[in-house]
Amino acid sequence: MTTLTVAETAGKLKVSTSTVYDLVRKKQIPHFRIGQKIFFRSDALDNWIMDLEKGVAQ
Numbered sequence: 622m623t624t625l626t627v628a629e630t631a632g633k634l635k636v637s638t639s640t641v642y643d644l645v646r647k648k649q650i651p652h653f654r655i656g657q658k659i660f661f662r663s664d665a666l667d668n669w670i671m672d673l674e675k676g677v678a679q
Contacts, residue, residue, distance in 0.1 A: 623663040630661045 627645075631638045642659075644650035651665040 625661045625663055625666070627659055627661075630666065633663075633666065 625633065627638050627641050630650075631641045634641070641650070645652050645659055650661070651669050652659050652661050654660070
C-alpha cells in the first residue's frame with residue numbers, strides 16, 4: 622500500500638494543493654489523518670477516480 626501526501630496527491634491529480642485541501646474539507650476525497658497530517662492511499666484514489674468516471678462519486 623502506497624500512501625501519498627497532499628502535495629503528492631495534488632501532483633497525481635494535476636490540481637493545486639488548495640484544491641486537495643478543499644476536497645478533504647468537503648469530505649469528497651478518500652483520506653485519513655495521523656495527528657494533523659493528511660494522507661491518501663494510492664489505491665483508494667484510483668478507485669475514487671474510477672467512480673468519478675462512472676458518475677458514482679459525489
